[in-house]
Amino acid sequence: MKRTFLSLSLLLTTLLISCNKDEAEFFVNEDAATFAEIGSIDIGDAGAAEISAYDPQTKRLFVVNNSTVNKIDVIDFADPTKMKVISSISMAPYGGAVNSVAVSNGKLAAAIESLNKQENGKVAVFNTADYKEVKVITVGALPDMITYSPDGNLILTANEGEPDATYKNDPVGSISIISVNENYAVTTLDFSGFASQQTALMAKGLRIFGLNATFAKDIEPEYIAVADDSKTAWVTLQENNAIAKLNLETKTITAILPLGFKDYGVDANAVDISDRDNVIALSKWTNIKGMYQPDAIAFMQHAGIPYLFTANEGDAREYDAFSEIKRVSALKLDATAFPNATDLIKAEKAGRLNVTTTLGDTDGDGDYDFLYSLGARSFSVWNGNDGTLVFDSKNELDTKVIAVPNLYDDTRSDDKSVEPEGITVGTVGNKKVAFVGMERVDAVAVYDVTIPTSPVFLQILKCGDAPEGVLFIPAKNSPTQKSLLVVSSENDGVIKVYKPNTL
Template identity: 70%
Template structure:
């Protein structure tokens, strides 16, 4: 018995020794931070209008890469080792690649740029550069007007939302599309459009999806805006801003699997009150017989309990071309007397007269008299179930109210889209999930605790530069300060501001 037991004990010993000698897994990096205490620690001005639209951070080099379409189209490179003392150390010219650079994304020592063609209706490019020596890695052709770019979390894919805007006469209107680039496969690209859903046009439009360009061409009329990707890098969601929808994409299959119409917001119910006049010199929210069209710009995903929650900044956007102008003020249209018995009063400047509405909705019978009014955007951020497209939360009129309380409300925008939520991002700060909502017309960022994504709660409002476009979280584990950082870049003044929270 002992003869057999000794070898067995020896094997157990060997197994135990091997197990114990293995390196222990690295503990998760954690800093206990209070997300209600973000404060500015650094600022840099890199130009004027068109500068500092979007930023991307590379932790390997501690560099911040910044879209700058000010005087020339370029990517500025900012030394970010000390966020309180940022300096521009280099730049990458976009002249060899086309026109303006619209978006940036960083992964594993490489920065990918979405670049529109000089002729905006022609195919754009993605250019990939090393973050250390800025040398070119690869140039890939994508769809027309790539407006946003992102790496998948695992770095295996690069996706671009190709807006495909028409020229001003609508004689050249490229298809809106999404390009899916396989990094490991020598950056091979597949560009997909929405033609597979053309047969669903009537059903989608009945649920609030918008097809209204010249010719009402389904494929050409869809305009992808912004992308977010699941943590497992398998699924992407893309906002279709002008169309008032979100598309869902199977990345590996390189196919669009769903389009979610977003419907409309009712400004005539409690909590959704708006101020529709820019001529009353005050913030006077009230209920009005008007619908808002969500039309989200930026989108972010937070996965919890098996559900992907999609956070959208409901900016709104109009089509203003020589061949198509969709917006008019209420006082410049005819209201249906049955639907609006007090039409004469409503059309006054003190009530709805100044409000900009779309003329593509509301006149169902085509008699020139509007039975319903639809304004652009929703003056809010929303949360949607990414599996079903169902709305689970909307901030109602809280952004307006918080901005007004802080003394930042611009009544000159009441008639249009108010504070215009444009940028949004979600990340972990301390032990809480937090959303940051950039508002273009309030020059501010709202901070929300979204630990329960169905019940976001307001934490604070941060003043920033003029017209914030990019809202970027740098996690503490990647940060040069080893604390979480919020980077806000503003397109109207070229100002980048950096904020950090207090530790607990």
Template identity: 70%
Template sequence: MKYPLLFISLLAIGFVSCKKEKSDSGTEKPEEEFFVNEDPATFTEIGSIDIGDVGAAEISAFDPSTNRLFVVNNDETKGDVNRIDVLDFSDPKNMKLIHSISMQPYGGAVNSVAVFDGKLAAAIESTDKQANGKVAVFKTSDYTEIKKVDVGALPDMVTFSPDGKFILTANEGEPNTDFTNDPEGSISIIEVDNNYAVTTRNFASFASKEAELTAKGFRIFGPGVTNDFAKNIEPEYITISSDSKTAWVTLQENNGIAKINLTTKTITDIFPLGFKDYNTDGNEINVSDKDGGSMALAKWNVKGVYMPDGIALYESNGTPYLFTANEGDAREYDAFVEAERIGKLTLDPAAFPNAADLQTEAKLGRLNVTKTLGDANGDGRYEALYSFGARSFSVWNGNTGAQVFDSKNELDVKAIAANAYDDGRSDDKSVEPEGITVGKVGNKTVAFVGMERADAVAVYDITDPTKPSFLQFFKCGDAPEGVLFIPAKNSPTKKSLLVVSSENDGVVKVYTPNTI
């Protein structure tokens, strides 16, 4: 049988099909589904724009109704000019800056943006970082304000639920530099259809479980926090289920993930994430920036604290799988600094009989670890060592918190092979996986992992979420902060797009795969 040329073209590039869903009345109605046959291992750069310097391109959000890209811009070289830059994204190969929305009327730095159905939500910290922040909502068409509401202290991330009924913020609640004011970490749930009514929840109800949680690797630490569990929690990033009923939030400094019931607006669980063993096969790392430039990976008697930043969700066969970028982060303030190099610690001779040799700069001496773990009996001698982050991405069961996958040292391996590994960061957190997002590319479900210190993105096939497989590694701007996937159906090119915004050079880059 011979097929018309048009039909063959549609098969190669894309087509519109119909599946059935239930309408509000319970009857079935057709829903359009757009498909493009793409190769997820072939993402290449097609466009780039420079919108400033340090802090000038952090998080991005795309509005398909206007073909505009909204980019957080806190350019540190421009002073107090925090804003959201608006880019004409109708041609991603030739992006143009067309407008800026000033954040000065709303407070301090804008930390995050999200878009849904012609509405742009922005998370804005107060000029006093320990005071409550704001969420401002604007029309994407003319940038006029729809609503502004108060949320918790230091809203670090904002997102819409998939049905658009909720806006959520992760309110980090960082202390001031002398630790005299440490606001509660919290989650704010904003009901869009209820005049943007705000419910803010803290973590005080879990204080009675502190011992149980910390025994499994959760972290409650710092000056003056022993008896104030809620103030110690620092939410970072959010992902939400497709039915808009459940959310998960990374608690980065605490090494955990919280689960939230959006129907009841309650925090139902905290999942401690435990530790990673760098003394096992596949977990070998480079621990020194002063080892003669060697990038050799080896086993060391050190644990990693996962401490994820970005989180994304993929639901498969009824199970929610949480993908985390295990960046790591140390608390560093005038009144409290938790990081110390191993070379400056006193090691327990029973645990480290060859301590003098291990603590040389070419070995473990340069590696930064936390002083808050490893001295279980408080005698000033460390019988275990815990470094920041896990130099990996992980997959966790969203119902139980159990780990089902970790990329081990593969991100380091791929960065070294691509000549993108920064040996100057070996003593800290290596490639620093920070941002992560997932999306459907052709017939595959794919995860994109942004690495702040490798200035690169790794692409993985996660169609089987328990067995992600590496597809591709490519360079991007300096210190990628935001990784945004735009599905083909919403894209101005009608092909999948990945937008990477980098905070150290203010560059936004766009990538797309080949069609098959």
């Protein structure tokens, strides 16, 4: 018995040493404030390089490319300084455009919309080694984003369910949960069960406003983040200005968390809302607000609390049969709320600002008491348990971009400004770091979020035209054994790779 006990103790000690050695080998002491470009590749024009996913097994990058034909380009990423396209996977057999890709355990999953966008879409799964099809699964209409759970057991899609131009064909928005180990069995959830809560949710900032739409049809899922334990997920409902919470063990939607609004009448939230004032100047604006309307979302656990990071892009419904957006100059403003209306509606003031017509007439008398613009020109951090806002970058993205010569685009001041769209969180050295892609200034902001309630700005990285995909590759999975940031830009098809300095 004594010999057996000693043998087991020796084995356990050996295993612990081995595990600690592995962790030590994967830790790289890096400076998160020193990311710099090390590689670049151009794979097409507009519509190329939208979203990228990396496979550490094959050291390949899989990139959405809808520039000429719908396909996924495969890039040799063994040396990020010398990237090259080595193959492509055609999406023609599966439907229309491919919108998103994700990789786990040697399997590539692609979210593909139908040729008729209002019909159910598909998820196609391929081997990353030989690109052979593994499975094709039917999901909801217009799967716009796809991700694996961290444990690799689930594939999730956010099915946006947009209406057609006439607004007569409006599918329900939904979320599909695919069980990888159950022969890719799929469960697709919609939001019809929350219809009875519509009034209460709208009072907290949820937007339900589509043309003759039911509650379930009006909800439009956009992007998904999954907890590290793979038990909970959160989904942005961009047009609806909310986040949905899911229990992945029971495969149920457990809550809708409305996000409320941002006040541009506060000093810290001062913004430039004119593209015709011939100057870049941040000012306060009374009774003008922003709708958070997040696109991308990322997860981080800290001190037992789930935190959600959102890129508050903003988006409007604009269709032939229904458009919610007008310039402030085209609206009738309440004389009490806006006593300076005659001056305010000038092009060099607030007249050019795009706002929604679905909010703001609080007393129903036909004029606007408040003005609500698209997005919040920021990134935010929310408590994932109850949706409480714990941090907002206020106007810091604007101010940091303005500080870089010739980077801020004043022609976008009237419409979402820097337009934060992508966000991801990773570990660099001893720090947790957030990367925020800003579509309209072709740049990524880097923040130290080790304390998620108090992010600290680190640097601005210039990238390609309209960054869509912001992918962080941790050192342990990287082909260089160093942390890497991959930014994919949809307007010029350029993919750029960045690396921090090692300390």
